Amino acid sequence: MASSGPGRSGKPTGRTRQSRALAANPSLYGGMPAAVGPSGMAPRLLEFADELRREEMKVGTSELLDAFEALRHVEWTDREDFFEALATTLAKSQQDRRVLEAVFDRFFFRAAEREAVDRGVKEGAGREGGASPEPELDFDSLRERIRDALRDANAPEGQLRDLARLAISAFGRQGEGSGVIGVDVQRIRRTLGLRGEQAGAELPDPETVPRDRLREFEAQVRRELERALIERTETLPPSKPLRELDRALPTGGAQDLAQVHRVVAQMRRRLATQGRENRGRNRSSAIDVRRTMRTSLQTGGVPLDLRFRPRRPRRPELFVLCDVSTSVTSASVFFLSMLHALHDSFRKLRSFVFVERISEVTEVFERERSFEAVSRAISGDAGVADVSGYTDYGRVWIEFLDRVVDDLDPRSTVIVLGDARTNGREPHAAAFGHIAERAGRTFWMNPEPKLYWNYGDSVMQVYEPYCTGVFECWTTKQLEGFVNAIADLRPVSPSA
Amino acid sequence: MSSEFESIEETRSGLASAGYLADESTALVSFLAGRLGKPVLVEGPAGVGKTELAKALSRATGRKLVRLQCYEGLDEAKALYEWNYRKQLLRIQVEASDAGWQEVKDDIFGEEFLLPRPLLTAISAPEPVVLLIDEIDKTDQEFEAMLLEVLSDFQVSIPELGVVEAKTHPIVLLTSNDSRELTEALKRRCLYLWLGYPTVERELEIVRLHAPDLKEDVARKLVEVMHMVRDLDLKKPPSIAESIDWARALLLLGAEDVDQETFKQTMSVIVKHRTDLDLVAERVGVKLSDGLVGSRPVG
Numbered sequence: 001m002a003s004s005g006p007g008r009s010g011k012p013t014g015r016t017r018q019s020r021a022l023a024a025n026p027s028l029y030g031g032m033p034a035a036v037g038p039s040g041m042a043p044r045l046l047e048f049a050d051e052l053r054r055e056e057m058k059v060g061t062s063e064l065l066d067a068f069e070a071l072r073h074v075e076w077t078d079r080e081d082f083f084e085a086l087a088t089t090l091a092k093s094q095q096d097r098r099v100l101e102a103v104f105d106r107f108f109f110r111a112a113e114r115e116a117v118d119r120g121v122k123e124g125a126g127r128e129g130g131a132s133p134e135p136e137l138d139f140d141s142l143r144e145r146i147r148d149a150l151r152d153a154n155a156p157e158g159q160l161r162d163l164a165r166l167a168i169s170a171f172g173r174q175g176e177g178s179g180v181i182g183v184d185v186q187r188i189r190r191t192l193g194l195r196g197e198q199a200g201a202e203l204p205d206p207e208t209v210p211r212d213r214l215r216e217f218e219a220q221v222r223r224e225l226e227r228a229l230i231e232r233t234e235t236l237p238p239s240k241p242l243r244e245l246d247r248a249l250p251t252g253g254a255q256d257l258a259q260v261h262r263v264v265a266q267m268r269r270r271l272a273t274q275g276r277e278n279r280g281r282n283r284s285s286a287i288d289v290r291r292t293m294r295t296s297l298q299t300g301g302v303p304l305d306l307r308f309r310p311r312r313p314r315r316p317e318l319f320v321l322c323d324v325s326t327s328v329t330s331a332s333v334f335f336l337s338m339l340h341a342l343h344d345s346f347r348k349l350r351s352f353v354f355v356e357r358i359s360e361v362t363e364v365f366e367r368e369r370s371f372e373a374v375s376r377a378i379s380g381d382a383g384v385a386d387v388s389g390y391t392d393y394g395r396v397w398i399e400f401l402d403r404v405v406d407d408l409d410p411r412s413t414v415i416v417l418g419d420a421r422t423n424g425r426e427p428h429a430a431a432f433g434h435i436a437e438r439a440g441r442t443f444w445m446n447p448e449p450k451l452y453w454n455y456g457d458s459v460m461q462v463y464e465p466y467c468t469g470v471f472e473c474w475t476t477k478q479l480e481g482f483v484n485a486i487a488d489l490r491p492v493s494p495s496a
Numbered sequence: 497m498s499s500e501f502e503s504i505e506e507t508r509s510g511l512a513s514a515g516y517l518a519d520e521s522t523a524l525v526s527f528l529a530g531r532l533g534k535p536v537l538v539e540g541p542a543g544v545g546k547t548e549l550a551k552a553l554s555r556a557t558g559r560k561l562v563r564l565q566c567y568e569g570l571d572e573a574k575a576l577y578e579w580n581y582r583k584q585l586l587r588i589q590v591e592a593s594d595a596g597w598q599e600v601k602d603d604i605f606g607e608e609f610l611l612p613r614p615l616l617t618a619i620s621a622p623e624p625v626v627l628l629i630d631e632i633d634k635t636d637q638e639f640e641a642m643l644l645e646v647l648s649d650f651q652v653s654i655p656e657l658g659v660v661e662a663k664t665h666p667i668v669l670l671t672s673n674d675s676r677e678l679t680e681a682l683k684r685r686c687l688y689l690w691l692g693y694p695t696v697e698r699e700l701e702i703v704r705l706h707a708p709d710l711k712e713d714v715a716r717k718l719v720e721v722m723h724m725v726r727d728l729d730l731k732k733p734p735s736i737a738e739s740i741d742w743a744r745a746l747l748l749l750g751a752e753d754v755d756q757e758t759f760k761q762t763m764s765v766i767v768k769h770r771t772d773l774d775l776v777a778e779r780v781g782v783k784l785s786d787g788l789v790g791s792r793p794v795g
Contacts, residue, residue: 062684066534070687073531074504074524081504084521088528092683094539094690299581305573 041076042068048107052090055099063090113227142170143192150194150209150217164220167192168228185222189214317348317411319404319439323418325355325391335417335447340365340374350404354396360403391421393459394428401431408438416444417473420453420460429462436466445473445482500557501527507556516545516552517702525689526553535647535668537632537683540691543735546671549691550628553667560621562666563628564614566635572642576652577616580609605656615646616660624664632682633672640682648685694736696723702736707743717754718743724780725766734766742766756784 049059066089074085083104091097146163171188195208291307322335339351343365350362364377414435436442444467446453446460453460464470471482501507508523518526529536538546554561564575584604591600612620618627646652650662670686672678694702699719719739726733742765751758759781767776
């Protein structure tokens with residue numbers, strides 16, 4: 001199988017057969033056009049690239065050519081090498097690589113399944129004859145075996161797969177599946193009583209298993225269920241795009257903090273980029289006379305080499321007000337961790353949190369490094385433990401004005417993170433207007449979709465006219481629009 | 497001295513003999529870099545061996561390493577080439593009286609008056625080299641754009657001289673700490689390699705390669721502690737370089753075991769921030785005293 005030389009002349013005949021079968025039954029593509037034209041790897045790879053593009057990955061022709069070139073030098077019979085060769089030529093960032101991994105698995109899994117359906121290959125055909133082909137497994141021993149396998153990091157992948165199958169068949173005997181694979185996977189996991197380890201738990205709980213191993217097991221169960229479904233219906237389910245799910249900000253009670261952090265880290269990188277964009281070498285026309293003279297000494301006093309004074313990037317002075325009341329619970333973790341990231345990127349940043357009243361937490365952020373400590377400090381002793389727990393925007397504006405009115409100048413930017421739900425209290429728009437007037441720019445980030453603004457007790461329209469930009473902010477894309485605005489590089493587009 | 501790897505396996509063993517334990521994707525990308533003649537963009541956190549990979553490649557292939565350290569404000573004059581003004585002025589003064597302008601012009605814009613900087617050096621080298629462009633994310637986007645000509649066509653245009661084309665094909669590595677997004681144009685021309693923190697087993701191998709005198713069980717415990725420290729939310733998580741430093745420090749101190757006492761004393765080798773120090777002392781120090789580390793095998 002060592003056909004790593006130039007040219008893929010050593011194609012196994014199976015490929016040709018496959019593509020002929022495909023041409024005979026194009027509907028199996030699940031909406032994709034059937035591969036006409038030359039058989040072999042090239043059309044498969046082009047389909048694969050198409051699928052990547054559908055996931056918003058930028059795969060150019062030159063990248064594809066690179067991939068083909070790379071595959072000439074790599075044994076494509078080795079799955080690992082094959083994947084790495086594709087990854088290094090097609091995926092140009094960590095994020096791309098994650099997408100590629102997901103699509104790769106899906107695409108080639110489907111390709112294999114498609115082939116199986118084409119040829120009418122079925123698994124376990126021999127097993128169906130017997131009354132009870134497998135020894136009867138009771139649930140408890142199965143649970144034990146799965147747990148052991150999950151704790152053993154060296155357990156071969158095949159073992160997990162076998163256990164996943166056993167679990168599915170055991171589950172199948174108990175009752176019918178729901179028909180939705182995602183639901184079934186969770187049901188099986190619950191029935192087996194498998195729980196992930198709690199992060200930060202001091203002692204290992206005998207009941208729990210390592211989180212990432214559990215996730216692997218779930219993936220195996222999902223794959224086996226999918227396989228069974230394809231075998232039953234003899235068609236491939238339509239492929240679903242995966243990107244949106246990955247990109248949306250996590251909301252809801254059980255927030256994955258790590259995911260929030262990832263989004264914020266990305267934003268921090270963008271901020272770093274943008275600070276640098278207007279730091280070009282010759283952008284400023286101010287000549288540094290002293291340094292120019294000094295260099296001219298090398299050339300006998302002729303100023304051949306001009307030295308320019310570097311332009312300092314604009315460092316906006318930020319005032320961030322963050323709503324931490326219960327109505328924005330799901331967003332406030334995200335907001336707080338964003339504040340956390342902002343503190344790393346901007347030196348002149350003062351942050352405030354509010355519910356019914358306002359309190360400054362700049363010091364907390366500067367003192368505490370870890371995010372957990374920050375949120376503990378804020379919920380504990382930052383002075384926002386309120387009487388009623390209801391947000392009072394009007395009062396917050398007045399208090400804010402009271403404290404910082406003298407510090408606000410046209411160079412400062414005020415950012416409000418909140419849902420503008422006043423619980424029926426006086427919004428004091430005039431006070432907010434005064435703040436906006438004193439500050440150079442005012443932005444509002446609302447964690448609710450625009451559709452819900454101004455319904456119920458939301459008074460967004462009262463504040464909106466005073467703001468430089470108003471953003472809904474519940475996906476990364478929207479966040480990026482916001483980052484562009486505060487970095488003051490592109491024109492502010494409030495609809496972004 | 498072989499200058500070209502024949503297979504991925506050979507690349508891996510070549511790198512290993514140069515003191516670099518490459519994982520699957522690193523070996524594959526290094527192999528492809530030589531084969532396809534494409535630059536490699538290596539990204540990853542600080543201290544995971546990005547620069548070291550270039551050095552190891554140069555050792556393994558027997559090529560010279562040409563290094564361009566990037567920083568903010570780096571320009572063509574320091575990266576590509578520069579005219580030696582002083583020498584040109586001298587020549588003009590010598591010739592001024594009795595030569596016509598044309599001759600002087602032809603004379604002073606010759607290779608003799610050219611000061612080659614790393615990129616031109618790499619391209620015009622008679623022997624193939626390994627070119628390392630370190631921390632490309634520290635420069636500005638204009639510089640990236642300038643690199644495109646060098647990286648895709650391996651040539652440098654000098655207005656007065658014409659185009660200098662590469663005599664030999666260098667292996668090019670660009671490293672980035674991911675502190676800003678690089679331009680699409682640059683990424684498109686490169687192979688991409690992400691170097692992350694290694695698994696416990698790999699890191700153990702690496703530590704043992706660099707500190708062979710350290711006892712197996714101490715090394716294992718050390719690596720386990722490192723992984724624990726990395727799991728904390730630190731300002732600057734320790735990297736492989738710090739693992740190696742720590743291993744060497746333990747060797748020097750003649751430590752027999754990584755217990756709470758030694759950990760406290762040597763913690764400053766791996767943690768480089770005051771606030772991080774507190775956090776690590778609190779979280780990891782306690783676990784060490786309870787004997788929770790090293791008591792059960794971690795895979």
